[in-house]
Amino acid sequence: MGVSKKTLIAVASIFVCILIALFFYLRFSVLSNYIALEKIELTNRIVQAVKILNKNIDSADRVAANLSISNDAYDFMQGNNDAYVSRNISPVLLKELQIDFFALIDNNSNIKFSILNDKDGWHTDSLSENSKTLLSNNKYLTGKNNIRNGLSGIILLDGNPYIFISKPVLQNDSGAASPAGTMILGQILDSSIVTSIGNELRNPVFFLNINEISTQNDYKEILKKLLGGSSYEINYKSSKEIEGFTVIRDIDSNPLLLLKVVSPRDTFTEGINNIYTFFIVVTLIGLVSCLSLFFIMEKFVFSKMLSLSLKAEEIGRAKDLNINIPFKGRDEVAKLAVSINRMLRDLKINENDILRSEKRFKDLVQLLPEIVIETDKNNRMVFVNQSFFEVIGYNEADLQNGLYIDEILTPADFLKAKNKFSDLAMGGKAESSEFAAIKKDGTIFPVLISSVAIFDDGGGFSGIRSILVDITTRKKEEEKLRELEERWEFALEGSGDGVWDWNFETNEVFYSKTLKEIMGFDDAEFNNKFSEFKERINPDDVQNVMDNINRHLRAETPYYTAEYRIRKKDRTYMWALDRGKVIRWDAEGKPLRMIGTFTDISIRKRLEEEIRKMAFRDPLTNLPNRLLFNDRFEQTISISMRHKKMFAMVIIDIDKFKKINDTHGHDIGDKLITHVGLKISELLRKSDTIARFGGDEFLLLLPEIGNKADVEIIAKKIIDFFKAKILLGGRKLSITLSMGISLYPQDGQDSSMLLKNADLALYDVKASGRNNYKFYIPKKAEKFI
Numbered sequence: 001m002g003v004s005k006k007t008l009i010a011v012a013s014i015f016v017c018i019l020i021a022l023f024f025y026l027r028f029s030v031l032s033n034y035i036a037l038e039k040i041e042l043t044n045r046i047v048q049a050v051k052i053l054n055k056n057i058d059s060a061d062r063v064a065a066n067l068s069i070s071n072d073a074y075d076f077m078q079g080n081n082d083a084y085v086s087r088n089i090s091p092v093l094l095k096e097l098q099i100d101f102f103a104l105i106d107n108n109s110n111i112k113f114s115i116l117n118d119k120d121g122w123h124t125d126s127l128s129e130n131s132k133t134l135l136s137n138n139k140y141l142t143g144k145n146n147i148r149n150g151l152s153g154i155i156l157l158d159g160n161p162y163i164f165i166s167k168p169v170l171q172n173d174s175g176a177a178s179p180a181g182t183m184i185l186g187q188i189l190d191s192s193i194v195t196s197i198g199n200e201l202r203n204p205v206f207f208l209n210i211n212e213i214s215t216q217n218d219y220k221e222i223l224k225k226l227l228g229g230s231s232y233e234i235n236y237k238s239s240k241e242i243e244g245f246t247v248i249r250d251i252d253s254n255p256l257l258l259l260k261v262v263s264p265r266d267t268f269t270e271g272i273n274n275i276y277t278f279f280i281v282v283t284l285i286g287l288v289s290c291l292s293l294f295f296i297m298e299k300f301v302f303s304k305m306l307s308l309s310l311k312a313e314e315i316g317r318a319k320d321l322n323i324n325i326p327f328k329g330r331d332e333v334a335k336l337a338v339s340i341n342r343m344l345r346d347l348k349i350n351e352n353d354i355l356r357s358e359k360r361f362k363d364l365v366q367l368l369p370e371i372v373i374e375t376d377k378n379n380r381m382v383f384v385n386q387s388f389f390e391v392i393g394y395n396e397a398d399l400q401n402g403l404y405i406d407e408i409l410t411p412a413d414f415l416k417a418k419n420k421f422s423d424l425a426m427g428g429k430a431e432s433s434e435f436a437a438i439k440k441d442g443t444i445f446p447v448l449i450s451s452v453a454i455f456d457d458g459g460g461f462s463g464i465r466s467i468l469v470d471i472t473t474r475k476k477e478e479e480k481l482r483e484l485e486e487r488w489e490f491a492l493e494g495s496g497d498g499v500w501d502w503n504f505e506t507n508e509v510f511y512s513k514t515l516k517e518i519m520g521f522d523d524a525e526f527n528n529k530f531s532e533f534k535e536r537i538n539p540d541d542v543q544n545v546m547d548n549i550n551r552h553l554r555a556e557t558p559y560y561t562a563e564y565r566i567r568k569k570d571r572t573y574m575w576a577l578d579r580g581k582v583i584r585w586d587a588e589g590k591p592l593r594m595i596g597t598f599t600d601i602s603i604r605k606r607l608e609e610e611i612r613k614m615a616f617r618d619p620l621t622n623l624p625n626r627l628l629f630n631d632r633f634e635q636t637i638s639i640s641m642r643h644k645k646m647f648a649m650v651i652i653d654i655d656k657f658k659k660i661n662d663t664h665g666h667d668i669g670d671k672l673i674t675h676v677g678l679k680i681s682e683l684l685r686k687s688d689t690i691a692r693f694g695g696d697e698f699l700l701l702l703p704e705i706g707n708k709a710d711v712e713i714i715a716k717k718i719i720d721f722f723k724a725k726i727l728l729g730g731r732k733l734s735i736t737l738s739m740g741i742s743l744y745p746q747d748g749q750d751s752s753m754l755l756k757n758a759d760l761a762l763y764d765v766k767a768s769g770r771n772n773y774k775f776y777i778p779k780k781a782e783k784f785i
Contacts, residue, residue, distance in 0.1 A: 026275040134155070141182045154248060161209065446475050559580065650711070672696075741775045
């Protein structure tokens with residue numbers, strides 16, 4: 001069998017084996033990775049769906065917390081405020097808060113009030129007996145059991161799953177008082193909530209009642225595994241669709257719902273398509289390549305090699321070195337023929353040519369700047385070049401008297417070199433190593449030594465030939481570079497900042513380990529794509545960041561800087577300071593590489609916010625202070641002048657506050673001021689402003705007033721509200737308020753005049769018996785009254 005056929009069979013066999021191995025690897029290894037990735041993605045979606053459900057529960061829990069801590073609700077549960085429900089609990093409010101049932105239960109398990117939203121609308125006291133029994137269950141009465149944080153979770157009510165929240169009814173001013181009862185509210189887990197979860201997850205989501213027979217029959221094996229201890233289960237429904245399951249437990253930790261997440265098998269399909277496409281392409285390319293290679297080699301290599309072999313045999317038989325092998329072309333076979341012809345000519349070169357070559361080689365060795373040494377098998381130097389004498393310091397006489405390798409190397413390095421020489425003598429691989437050399441004057445300097453073994457004609461070891469390179473300068477440069485790297489690394493680690501390096505040619509960004517740690521990620525959890533980072537920037541800040549980057553890339557700014565909010569791994573936002581600069585441009589002025597730093601400035605931002613609040617807020621009541629009130633006054637008067645609108649300024653004073661403060665103490669006085677400010681702010685419109693001007697004095701700004709009657713409505717509402725007694729610190733107080741009112745523009749054109757006239761009106765109220773309000777009346781008009 002010829003060489004060509006053997007080659008074809010060998011190539012074909014190898015190619016078939018490679019194809020078989022490739023197919024099994026793709027089918028059973030690569031595809032399994034796609035399946036594993038598909039499972040991980042679906043499991044993550046299940047976890048995310050549970051988190052979204054818990055977020056809805058937390059939202060309902062916050063609503064319940066705000067409603068349950070109320071003096072009015074507390075008084076209602078005590079039987080002292082029957083108007084609480086009609087005034088505060090309405091279907092409109094409950095619908096706005098997304099509450100489907102609401103109940104107030106006293107500590108004797110009596111339902112004081114309940115309201116339910118079903119398919120027929122809102123109904124009070126219309127709960128079924130089973131629902132009433134469930135809601136009156138002692139274990140859910142957080143007020144009776146004094147469970148301050150309340151209970152939250154999922155329950156089954158009248159056959160429907162509900163988000164269930166139970167909170168103790170407490171006073172908002174006394175955390176130590178006992179609960180007056182329990183407030184229970186629920187939000188049905190209907191299609192709107194399930195759809196919102198599915199939309200946020202971008203996958204269909206279903207909640208199935210585990211207690212229903214159809215669910216138990218359809219998902220028997222899945223329920224068995226989940227209830228047996230498995231957290232998640234995957235069902236490969238078909239080649240196109242996959243389902244993921246987990247169990248949602250009720251508030252008593254009993255299995256209640258089966259959560260199902262449905263996802264298309266995009267990852268699996270992509271894997272199958274990629275595998276078969278890749279295999280087919282590789283097969284076709286390999287087949288075409290093998291056939292083409294065989295025909296090319298057959299035509300241009302094997303036939304010529306056969307002819308060359310026959311001619312070489314003819315020369316060998318004739319033993320005539322004057323015969324030349326004919327050749328055509330410039331391919332490798334023709335070059336081989338030329339080489340054989342040249343070899344034949346070289347064999348005829350006489351001894352003088354060889355001697356001239358040897359002399360030429362020695363001259364070149366002498367001219368080398370590197371040190372060349374040749375030793376015998378006893379490590380004695382038998383030849384050195386001129387550089388040896390110039391660098392090491394010995395002379396020709398020293399060499400003639402006998403110089404050994406151990407005289408130009410330190411003792412420790414000589415032992416190391418001796419071991420390497422022994423390896424070379426045994427046929428070891430030649431390599432370069434660093435050693436410490438010694439000059440004749442005792443100076444030690446670093447060298448790089450490359451050595452090969454010398455063998456005689458019989459194959460016996462006869463010595464070592466070595467080249468020594470002085471690397472003193474290189475060592476100094478390496479030390480300088482190492483020091484610079486250490487300083488740079490120390491500076492970055494000491495600053496605590498992250499570092500990023502953006503390659504514009506690949507659009508990849510290197511993010512340092514510190515940067516990832518600042519955002520809560522492990523090193524392998526964050527890829528090197530700019531899009532990964534950009535998607536985490538707060539949507540309100542993205543445009544500003546990109547504008548700043550583009551301005552720098554257009555060379556409009558010397559460097560890039562931006563402050564923005566970015567989402568961390570735990571989905572919370574932090575404030576970051578980004579600074580960077582393009583360090584390399586191409587010939588056309590396009591940026592190629594940009595580096596920068598990433599700094600966490602969340603603490604600084606919080607301090608700035610706290611300072612801003614301290615500057616504009618009263619520390620006791622957290623109401624606007626004079627500075628913030630004056631700022632809003634300037635805005636209001638500017639708008640009123642432009643649109644010719646009326647507004648009112650009102651001064652409110654707590655009657656006989658000094659007596660209350662002296663009688664009950666400053667702590668009660670402070671609580672009273674805070675309480676009054678809070679309640680007045682709740683009675684005002686959203687556009688109104690209340691500010692504390694010090695002591696027991698408050699100032700109101702009421703914009704866009706149509707007439708005096710509008711102001712009177714607000715004033716009467718405030719006066720009437722404080723007719724009821726106030727419970728503070730376990731003490732019931734009766735208070736009254738006095739109010740002086742001035743109107744823009746008739747009573748003044750600036751804040752000082754309006755404030756002065758409102759103060760005169762307040763003085764008039766005080767003089768006429770307090771607990772009332774009055775408008776400012778000019779002195780001239782008072783005479784006619």
